[in-house]
Amino acid sequence: MKPLMRRGLANFYYLRRPLFRFSLLLLVAAGLVVVGGLCFHDYYRHQQMSYSEAFYTTYCLIFMEHIYEYPEHWLLQLYYWVLPPLGLAVILDGIVQFSYHLLRRDENSKEWMQAMAKTYNDHVILCGLGRVGFRILEELQHLGEHVIVLEKNADSTNIPYARKRGIPLFVGSGREEGILEELNLAAAKSIILATDDDLANLEMALDARKLNPDVRIVMRMFDQDLASKIREAFGIDLVFSTSAVAAPLFATASTDRSITNSFYVDGKLLVVAEVDVADNSTLVGRDIRTLRRKHDIYVITCKRAGRSDFYPEGDLKLAVADRITIQTEPAMLKQIHRWNGGEVVH
Template identity: 35%
Template sequence: MLNARRRLVMNLRYLRALLKRFRPTMLMAVLLFGLMPLLYQWRHVTPEGNRVSLGKALRHVYFLLYGQPYLDVDDSLLMFVDMVIPPVGIAVLVDGVVRFAYLFFARHRQDKEWFEVIAETLTGHVVVCGAGRVGYRVVSQLRALGKDVVVVEKREEAAFVAVLRDEQVPLLIDDIRSHQCLPRTNVMKAAAIVCATDDDLANLNIALDARKMNPDIRVVIRLFDDDLVAKVRDTFKAEALSSSSLAAPAMALAALDPRIVHSFRIGTHLMVVSVFEARQGLPGMSISEVRDRFGGLTLSMRRRGERAERLHPSGETRIEAGDALTVQAEYGDYRKLRAFTQEAEAPVFATRTEGLT
């Protein structure tokens, strides 16, 4: 239902943007088929001395577009109009109608003009540069949060181009460093841009260009060079993330402890997430006691025999034997909790989350 509503809203936005873009074509259509027939009805007189009907005047204007006049006029003004309508109509109206129909009915092609029209309908969206593994995961997460997203990728054969098109995500195949690329994404009205290509220099260039076009845009940059991360954060006031620095703690701890399902840093503190099955020590304790004694924040709890997890259980909740707790703690506190519970192997239901690579 939500996806159908999103598609309906997108289609209405797209139609509105097309009407705005083809405003000259619409005005020409009104002029030709609205005012010109009235002119012929007013000026043209049949050999019998009668005024031509509005229907015949409209038919005359229509066939003039194809160089086939329906009326035989002898009025100088109307003769001049007869000569002007065919070339002007073909150059402006017919071309505009064909392009309008192409863009409206052939949206699956996702060419540059189609993409630009879609981007014009968006405000507060996120521009994601790069359709690789990281870029695709960023797009998936943003869409799950209900954000409008447009994607730019340089290579047609990139890993997730076909997948994004199947999911009807607006995607532009273009060199992000070209002068026309960022304007096509409507970056001036975007809330954020995520530079997730595999080229540090390209990511920096994109960030600088985006900030120049939109000083208030939030910039997130993926970098491979750890030395650049701090410099970029301080100099450009952008959120710079290093794939290696994000993945390194998870990989190192995975090598040492299979129980850890996720890890990250907060300042100098190494935080880990692990799943504990209440067997020894934990049964009888409350959630708040685990936090106060071991610094462990219980993110979720699943009772024995139940499938559904309870997020953020209250501090007064008593732990029972067989309960599964997902706990976040600093690595040192986690080791104390693990020693207290005397758990060596990870529970069979614990799964490792995928890191950013």
């Protein structure tokens, strides 16, 4: 949905409640006019009024305009005194309330956030905007995803980042009654639970699964062993520990300065490394397809003469001064360093 269309729809949702209240007040005023008109038609003694004249007389009384003589009947006298202030109070209250919502709209208010959230569909809900949550939000922005954020700390230094970019941001706890509905969970494709409270994350995960059985749940936990058990027991799509994710990188990077990332896939440790092809390297002249098929070395990028080639063709042959980014196992990376030092490639 285009931003202009989204804001227009959000304005409709935002003004729907005051419009409804204003409509109720107008109905009350209309009721007063109808009842008063019937009374004037039946009890006004100075002259016989038609229904239209009686209704019009009552309508004019609301605005303190008297078009007929003062009535003799006590009920009509009561209308003469009570209807003008009561009718004006009802109408003016509705006008003031509606104008306040229209002209003094606060785009950081909860009401506006609720209106914006209703315009989202197939979005990602991010709970927690701490250090981890902030990085997640940045990556989601780079991926072009639509995000709604929930952060319990109103003083978080990361809140201005989200608001500056027009991201709907709710301040509150995920344990609050109805908060997930306000985040429009029913229309979301996934929810990321990245707070530093394991129990709160688990509780929100269970509530989310109950409200939307199809939503993808990604949850952060500090205890990796517990995370694995929870994933199996509660059917959560992905549960991870940030320490467990970071540990392989710290360990492998400390042993080899070329390593830029590392991770486990089905229990196997893989590393991502940058290697500069040396002058005496036996990698020179080797094509990328052979490295992949014979040695399980996957070349992600090849930088040559200042130009980076992502996922280069298999027949590309390596040359001196090429900088290649590769993915492989740690043992094979050590072998690459030996080849790069002149050892013959078999």
